[in-house]
Amino acid sequence: MNTILITGCSSGFGLETARTFLERGWRVVATMRGPRSDLLAPSDRLSILPLDVTDHDSIDRAVAAAGPVDALVNNAGVGLLNALEGVSMDAAREVFETNTLGTIAMTRAVLPQFRARRAGVVVNVTSSVTQRPLHLLSVYTASKAAVNAFTESLALELEPFGIRARLVIPGRAPETAFGANARARMGMDIPEAYAAVAAKVFAGIQQADGDLTRSSDVAEAVWRAVTDPSCPMRLPAGADAVAWAKAS
Ligand SMILES: NC(=O)c1ccc[n+]([C@@H]2O[C@H](COP(=O)([O-])OP(=O)(O)OC[C@H]3O[C@@H](n4cnc5c(N)ncnc54)[C@H](OP(=O)(O)O)[C@@H]3O)[C@@H](O)[C@H]2O)c1
Numbered sequence: 001m002n003t004i005l006i007t008g009c010s011s012g013f014g015l016e017t018a019r020t021f022l023e024r025g026w027r028v029v030a031t032m033r034g035p036r037s038d039l040l041a042p043s044d045r046l047s048i049l050p051l052d053v054t055d056h057d058s059i060d061r062a063v064a065a066a067g068p069v070d071a072l073v074n075n076a077g078v079g080l081l082n083a084l085e086g087v088s089m090d091a092a093r094e095v096f097e098t099n100t101l102g103t104i105a106m107t108r109a110v111l112p113q114f115r116a117r118r119a120g121v122v123v124n125v126t127s128s129v130t131q132r133p134l135h136l137l138s139v140y141t142a143s144k145a146a147v148n149a150f151t152e153s154l155a156l157e158l159e160p161f162g163i164r165a166r167l168v169i170p171g172r173a174p175e176t177a178f179g180a181n182a183r184a185r186m187g188m189d190i191p192e193a194y195a196a197v198a199a200k201v202f203a204g205i206q207q208a209d210g211d212l213t214r215s216s217d218v219a220e221a222v223w224r225a226v227t228d229p230s231c232p233m234r235l236p237a238g239a240d241a242v243a244w245a246k247a248s
Contacts, residue, residue: 001025001026001027001045002026002027002070002071003026003027003028003029003066003067003068003069003070003071004021004026004027004028004029004069004070004071004072004073004226005029005031005062005063005066005069005071005072005073005110006018006021006028006029006030006031006073006075007031007051007053007073007074007075007076007102007106008031008032008053008075008076008077009030009031009032009039009040009048009075010032010033010034010036010039011176011177011181012173012175012176012177012178012215013075013125013170013173013176013215013218013219013222014030014073014075014076015030015039015040015215016215016216016218016219017073017075017218017219017222017223018030018040018046019040019041019219020216020219020220020222020223021223022040022041022043022045022046024223025045026045027045027046027047028040028043028045028046028047029047029049029062029066029069030046030047030048030049031048031049031050031051031062032048032049032050032051033050033051033052034050035048035049035050036048047065047066049062049065049066050062051076053074053076053098053102053103053105053106054094054097054098054101054102056105059105059106059109060109063106063109063110068113068117069110069113069120070119070120070121071120071121071122071123071226072106072107072110072120072121072122072123073123073125073222073226074102074103074106074107074122074123074124074125074147075125075222076098076102077098077099077125077144077178078094078095078098078099078181078182078185078186079095079140079178079179079181079182079186080092080095080137080139080140080182080186081136081137081140081179081182081186081188081201082136082186082188082189082190083136083190083191083193083194083197083198084138084139085191085193085194086189086190086191086194087138087139091139091186091187092139094185094186095139095140095143095186096139096142096143096146098143099140099143099144099147100143100144100146100147100150103124103147103150104150107122107124107154107165110122111158111163114158114161114163115161115163118161118162118163119162119163120162120163120164121163121164121165121166121225121226122151122154122158122163122164122165122166123165123166123167123168123222123225123226124147124150124151124165124166124167124168125167125168125169125170125218125222126144126145126147126148126151126167126168126169127140127141127144127169127170128169128170128171128172128236128238128240128241128244128245129141129144130144130145130148130169131169131244131245131248132244132247132248134201135197135198135200135201136190136194136197136198136201147167148167148169148234151165151166151167151233152165152167152233155233164229166225166231166232166233166234166235167225167233167234167235168218168221168222168225168235168237169234169235169236169237169241169245170213170217170218170221170236170237170238170241171211171212171213171236171237171238171239171240171241171242171244172212172213172238172240173212173213173214173215173218173238174212175212175214175215176215210240211238211239211240211243212238212239212240213237213238213239213240213241214238217237217238217239217241218237218238220237221235221236221237222237
């Protein structure tokens, strides 16, 4: 039976991806900072483990407890919407620690077993903002663009060992807790000089009625990235992300 380890399963894309792989017969190691047993239907193929991707001991413990895994999905992430002048260096570091270095650390932690078995897939979830710059997202976009570059280079060195690395690139998904989590963790103290720009950005977000991304789009894209060896390196997830990828 195949096993997948997914980071950030307490909500949103990670939770939906865990559900999808469980429904399709995989063994799922659903990791969360604060483990909860009420989010996923009980199954003897489900393990729920604590994992904070910014904590090296937590990573070592989770990877050891998970046992052999065939696929790693680096989904855990935090958002940050502000003008750069309103972003503290602590906040910038937290975004990079989670989105970028957390992804790198998790990947390093599973590679020895993948290499020993000459098999395995790493799927990194980034964002379509890396394909089209948007206002007030400089630090977040940089953290995800770094993961795009990391993954594309890493894929080359892993290929001779039979290991694949792929990117899933979601569009905007207001249905997840992402915006609320970002506001709760990072605040939204936009400097006065940027208030007019911010007002336009927020009005634009509220009026946006075009294509969006659903958690199920991301789960399907991760499924394809994991199970289809011919899957392209960059897989947009969601109608908006697909349209952006075509235009870029
Ligand atoms: N929603 C969007 O519009 C959107 C668009 C493009 C890309 N993305 C990306 O998609 C991924 C999933 O986002 P989502 O929309 O599903 O948001 P979400 O509902 O906020 O889920 C994010 C998950 O990451 C976890 N997490 C945060 N920091 C962590 C850490 N240090 N260690 C372990 N887990 C951590 C959260 O856990 P806690 O519950 O403990 O905070 C949560 O489970 C993120 O990487 C995000 O950047 C989101």
